[in-house]
Amino acid sequence: MSEDIGLWGVPLAILGGAIRVSTPFIFVSTGECLTERSGRINLGLEGTLVFGAMSGYAVAYHTGSPWLGTLAAAFAGLLFGLLHGVLCSLPRVNDIAIGIALMIFGTGLAFFFGKPYVQPVAPHLPAIPLGFWSPLPQVQAALNVNVLFLAGIALAFATAWMLKNTRIGLTIRVAGDSADAARALGIDVNRVRLWSTAAGGALAGIGGAYLSLYYPGSWNEGISSGQGLMAVALVIFARWNPVNCLYASLLFGGAGALGPALQSVGITSGYYLFYAAPYVLTLGFLVATSSRTRALPSAPGELSIIK
C-alpha cells in the first residue's frame, strides 16, 4: 500500500530524519558537553566515534548480539577518553592538539582493524515501531524509533539533572569553571577531568555503534560524515547545556533530512544546497545569538578556547 500524501511527506521525512540522524549527535554532543563542563575539550571524538563503530560492529558480528557490540563500543570509547585525559594531565600539554592527534589515531586504528569486517553482516540494533497505529507507510517509517534514540533523550535530561543536583555534577562544574577555586576546595581537577573525558568518550563510542549497527547500519571507511566533529560544534551551539544539545541534535538531524525529503517530492533544484542546510542553520543561529557585550554566558571558564 503506497498512498501519495503529497507535500505532507516533507515534514514527515524531516521528522523521521531528525530521529534517525540525530542519535549519534545526541550521544557525542552530550558526552562532549560533560567533558567541556569539566574544563577540557576533546576534539578526538571523531576518532572515538569511528573506532566505536568498528569495534561495536566487530563484537556484534562475533557474538551475534548488537547490545554486546554497543557495550564494547562504549568500552573502547572509555579507553580513548582515558588516554586523552591522561595525556592532558601531563604538564604543558594542550588538549586541542592531543584531540586532533587522537582523532587521526582513532580513525586510522579503526580502518586498520576494521578491514575484515567490511564484508560480513552484523545483527542490527532493534527499533520500536511507534508508528503502528497509522496505515501510512511514511508515518510508520518516520516513527520507527531505535531504542538508543530514546536512551539518548533520557541521557540528555539525566545529564542536565546530574549537573545541577548531584555532588559529582557540581564538582565537574567547579573544575570546569575555576581550577583555582577547585583546588581551594580540595578537588583534584585532573582526576575530575580525566573521568569526565572518559565518560564523554564512552558516550561517543555508543554514538559510533549506532552508526554501524543501526543507521546506516554497516561498517565501512566512510561510515562517519564528520558527526564527531560536528557534535563538538553543537555543544557550543547548545551553550554547554545537555538538554539544548538534544534539541540542537534534533534540529541538526532534521535540517539534514531536508535535502532528501524535498528530493522525494520532486524538488531537485538546489539539491546540494539543501545538504548544507544544517550548517547554514547552525551558523545563522550562532551569529544571531552572539553578543559583543556579553561573553558566552555559560561557557566554562577553564576551556582553553575561552581563556
Add this chain to the structure above:
Amino acid sequence: MRVPALDPSPPQHAIAVETLGMTMRFGSFTALKDVSIRIPAGSFHVLLGENGAGKSTLVKCMMGFYKPTSGQMTVDGREVAVPDPRAAHDLGLGMVYQHFTLVPSLTAAENLVISRKDVPARIDWEKERADLAAFMTRMPFSVPLDVPVGRLAAGEKQKLELLKQLYLGRRFLILDEPTSVLTPAEADELLGMVRGLTTDGTLTCLMISHKFREVTAFADEVSVLRRGEHVGGGKVADLSTAEMAAMMIGEKELVRPAARLAVNGKPVMTVSGAKAADRSGLKTIEIGDLKVKSGEIVGLAGISGNGQMELMEILSGQRPLMEGAIKVCGLPFHATRSEARQFNVRYLPEEPLRNACAPKMSVAENIFFRDFDFAGGKPKFWLNGRRMAELAARLVGEYKVKTASLATPIAALSGGNVQRAVLSRELNGAVDLLLIANPCFGLDFSAVAEIRTRIMAARNAGAAVLLISEDLDEILELSDRILVMSEGRIVFETPAAGADIGEIGKHMAGHH
C-alpha cells in the same frame, strides 16, 4: 609523613596555631624568611606588612596552598603536616583569599553547598535552600543566593566568601584583607561579629589588614612582616599606630600628601544622556549629565554594585551605549586606542589584574602595552625589546613595584604591586583625562599615600580626574566635587569643601 587525624571532624572550639621557622623561596627569591608566629586559641591576631612583605605567602603556606621550603606548623600544640588545603580544612583551618575563589558560574547557594565536606551524592535543593535561609537569618548580612556569582559585585563576593567560611564552621579563620571592598559600616559589622566569635572561644582569627583603624578597634595582637621577615609585634593595647607603622616600613620616610593647587580648567569630558544595560542586562545605567573639568577631581561615591563598574566600562569602551554620547574636548569619544592616545586618556579600572593586564605576560610587557607599537608619534612595526626593558626598569624603580624580575608574569605579583605596575604605565607621560576605579584597593598605607599623591599631582598638572571609589574616606580626601551613584543613577552632587558626610551616606544607602 602525614599524621593521621585523631578526630576526623573539625574541633568545636577555637584552636591555637603556631608556625616555626617558615621559609618560602620562589626560585632564587626568598618571599618568607624563618617566620615563627604564635596565635593562641580565641585570639584575634593581625598580620601587618607592606605590599609584597610576604603576608599572603605565609598564610598560603599555613593553608597548604604552597609547600614551604622549610618550617613546621603546630595546631593545638600538636605538629601537623598540611600537604594541601583539604588537610588544612580537616584541621579546622579556613581562609578567605585576597583573590576571589568563588566559582563564577555557580550560584551563591551552589557555591556554599559544594564547599561543604559532607555534600550528599544527591543534593536535595529544597532542604538545602531551607537550611541556607535559616543560616542567613543568623548572619549580619545577606547576599542573593540564586544569581551566578560572576554577576555579583566585588563587595557582595567578599561577603559571600566570609559567609562561606562561617557556613563551613571553621575554627581558625584566615582573612586576607577582608574589608577592602566593604563600606565602613559593613566592615565594622562583620569584624564585630568575628570579634564576638573569638571572645566567646568559638573561633581564632588571623587577619591581614592595612587599616590601623580596624586593628586598634578589633584585634588583640599584631605580628609585623617586613621583606619576608618577622620584625616584631605584640599586644595591640601596648602599641601605638605610629609604632606599628614604624615596624612595617623600617627606616623609610612617608610620602607627604600633595597640596591642592587652585586650578580653574575647561571641561574635558562630558557624558550626556548616556544609557546602557547593566551587567545582568535587566536594569539600565543612566547618566544624565556628567562633566569633569581640567584640574579637578570628581569623586563618585557609592556602594558597590550600584552601577559604578558599568560606568567605568562605558567610559573605557567595554560596554556600548544605547543612547547618549561621551565627548572629550568637545569631540565624540569612543574609547578607541587612537582616541585615547590623541586625548591622553588613561585608565585604572578596578581589579586591574583582570581588566588592565595580560596576567600571564611579563611585568615588562604589561608596562609596555600602551606604547609598544608607537614611538615618537609614529606607529612601529618591530617590537623594541631594549626600549621595553628601559621603560619597564625605569617605571618599576620609580613606582617601587616589588617584583622578582621584569620577566616575572604579572599575575605572580602581590595585589598591591599589580596596582602599582598598572598605575606606572597609565601615569607615564602627559595625562589629560584620568579615569580611576578603586585605586587603593588592597594597598598598604605607604602605598596609599604615594598613589593618592600621584593622583593629586596629575590633577595639579591639569588632568581631569574621575575617581570612582567605594572608599568614602578616599573620596573625601581627594575630590574637588563629590557625586553619589545609586541604582545606576547619579543622585546627589556636592562640592567637597564642607560636604556633609551624613547626607552623602544617606544617598549612598538609597534614601533620596
